[in-house]
Amino acid sequence: MIKKLDIKPLIISIFIISICSIVYELIIAASSSYLLGNSIKQFSITIGLYMSAMGIGSYISKYAQKKLFDIFVLIELSIGLLGGLSALLLFISYAYTDIFVLVMYILIILIGILVGLEIPILTRIIESYNHELRITIANVLSFDYLGALIGSILFPIFLFPHLGLIRTSFLIGLLNIIVAGIIIIKYKSFISTKIFNYIFIACSVILILGFIFGDYSADRIEQNLYRDKIIYSKQTPYQKIVMTRHKDDIRVFLDGNIQFSSMDEYRYHEALVHPAMGLNKNVSNVLILGGGDGLAAREIFKYDTIENIDLVDIDREMTEFSRTNPLIKDLNQGSLDNKKLNIYNEDAYKFLENNTTIYDVVIVDLPDPNNESLNKLYTDTFYRLIGNHIAEDGVFVVQSTSPYYAKKAYWCINKTIKSENFHVVPYHIEVPSFGDWGFQLVSKKPISMEDVDVMVDTKFLNESTLSKMTIFAKDEIIDLNTIEINRIFKPVLPMYYEEAE
Template sequence: MNKKLPILLLLSVFVVATCGLIYELIAGTLASYLLGDSVTQFSTIIGLYLFSMGIGSWLSKYFEKNILSWFIQIEILVGLVGGFSASILFLIFESIASFRTVLYGLVGLTGILVGLEIPLLMRILQNRFEFKDLVSKVFTFDYIGALLASLIFPLLLIPYLGLVKTAYLFGILNVSVALIVSISFSKEIKGAKYLRNSAVISILILTTGFVYADKITSLSENMTYSDTIIFAKSTPYQRIVLTKKNKVLRLFLNGNLQFSSDDEYRYHEALVHPGLQSLSNIKDVLVLGGGDGLAVREILKYDSVQNITLVDLDHGMTSLFQSNEMLLKLNQKSLLSPIVKVINTDAFSWVKSQKKKFDFIVVDFPDPSNYAVGKLYTNSFYRAMKEILAPQGIMVIQSTSPYVAPKSFWTVNKTLESVDFKTIPYHNYVPSFGEWGYIMAMHPSHTYKKPLTYKSDLKFVSKESVDLMLHFPRDMAKVETEVNKLNNQILVKYFEDEWSNTL
């Protein structure tokens, strides 16, 4: 056997491990984008992938001859299946009912193929190293490759390439290993010319996919969204899509509608003014979430406000609403105001580190559809919020729909009460979303004074509309729920159960 073979195949272990984990991460991320509940999606996909690798390892015992040739063929197949996986899943999501079957089928097939590779490599190398050295070297390269994949996937690949291009890139890497091995050891491999040509053709096909990845993504998203897509970008945290139909802009995060420009004022006026108008001489305001600057736009209507701090995790989100001309017109350049400070960091950690008190706080996070967001609706988070709310201040939280998801809504209310907040729930109708809920929270010593007048330039909020907001009819009446805690995150379960019933 050629002396170059051992080191080349050990490097193959590194590539195999890196590519295999990347395919797994792509499937989990894509599933969480399309199906929601990231914890469930990642858990099931990781479990299935590892189980499938076990099947592949078991099947490897049936490969008795031409093992190096089999390894090359499997490497090519892994590259093709993994490389095309993201494109296939994006394109079929809107067109077939059995999406999960295809998703799990691709994950399972990829896992089986990857599971075959390492045992075959170890058998190829068994005569070159002592057993203890063989195991040490193979698993060292394996684990280093896995570490590399886990680091570059969120930091480099998703922000700069996106899921589809990343899949094609690592498919090309997989097949490139097969090509290099088939060329370097052609004298020791049966059918080397066939394998070499297969690898070259596969690389050309995958490269074509990589070049046209943006068009594939656009095609899949055009099938998903009814309006014309005018902006789409993947950040380390989410997929941002902006659509336009006539003059109406709509923002989607991971496929979920965040606002429609023709009625967002109803949501944001109701979010801000019933609480802020009731306070006097407001100076320091905090906005958590709300990276679109629309809540900040409403807050800037109050001349007494001197400082607005906006904390939003995603720089990609806030920078978009600080630069896009159409969005600047919508938020009236609110995030460019000299009194607005934008901080891109995790709100949970940021709040816990704060000492400053705020007179008014707006909590405008996405709905608690997964555990990463659900932690921002827990009693632990609200306990920390209580420490930074001024004694006579008010905090308002967007709290999903009391009509569609009454358990979710009243869980937020009960969780706030569990840390000794006084609460005032209210709701209003937003055409794009239906009936929507909010909760004002304040220290027990503070008495809410319902405003008698509001800003004259408001389109929706008035004394009469707020009176209606504060009234809950029987079909939205309070229901008993549990407190949302970090160790149970019951709110995420309520939310998933209630909203899934509307589909």
């Protein structure tokens, strides 16, 4: 038996497999967050179960006593194939079956166990060939932790935004297969199972084809998630934008949640914009937070007094899509190209912190609070920041989800705004593609919907609809004493919202 072993390929393998390990964890957590919502819950479950499974794998490794090179190659081939197919399996199970959660748990446990086997087996291989244990452990853990850091940076910055979940999983699976190939070639004299050569080739072909045709597979599966034909789909660094079409009905979805339908979006946007605009006859300076589709801006430009609109939407891809796509541009009437409108692609919270401009009206047209990253934009602190940016007789309005389907969430928003000593008028309308949808009209001074005077052309709003919007049925009202205020450090709103799903 040789006294020393060239461990450089093994150290490189540790670095690569640690990158793969963290990325598999992130792929599963991101997939479940995208499909099920509540990112904190999904990431917590994934991390906890994954780490436990790794512990099981580490425990099982003690029973491997012989043919350690063979065992390690088998582990890498298994992880590569299973991990490479993981995102595809998750999306297929969600689109075509009712067992998504079961499939997710099985994948987490199986991949976690296999990952838990890797480092103990490699450590024993290195240590077996006269390498001191203390040096072996130091080298193994150093490269393991470094690889985890690299993987955790690569996933959100490059892999997920540019490749998507399915192609990323195929690519990372291929890395595990490459590690198996390195071991097979470099240490062939230590490997007794010759069939590994053929398994390596087969797995490589499967994953390479999966990577090449990953977008096609994703498109086919994604189409099954939507009622109408998908005519546009793009993953941005912040969200997945999907546009569908059925005859004259154009619909835009963000992360699977409908943002508007061209058949009835005017109802939503007229109700969002005109009550606030109709309280002041001389509105000249307006801030829109969100509203990257340009539809709220379209309504605001109906007023001749408008001199400036600042639109803040974090996703540059969304505003550019809405500015250039012919179908959306036709809907928003080219509002995003208007010289009076300035687009700021930055976080709304940071914009308010760093900006000192005072506005006559602020339109808060943000996505529903269906994840923790959006929660800060529905907190008491956020509304306080908005208050610092409106004139003494200014108004702001907040889209507030459905008072029927998400009753607790709707009234939580209402109570949170009131906690900052604002005068709030809650109101709602029926939007066929959404259902019953609610808003909050807010001012520093007492206001009433009776004071609203809409002097521009509308398709939906009139005196009759305005007067009825503040009337809520018994099953849409809740005792505010049972609802907590939503704060940055105590985010209750996502919990209320999840209860409604």
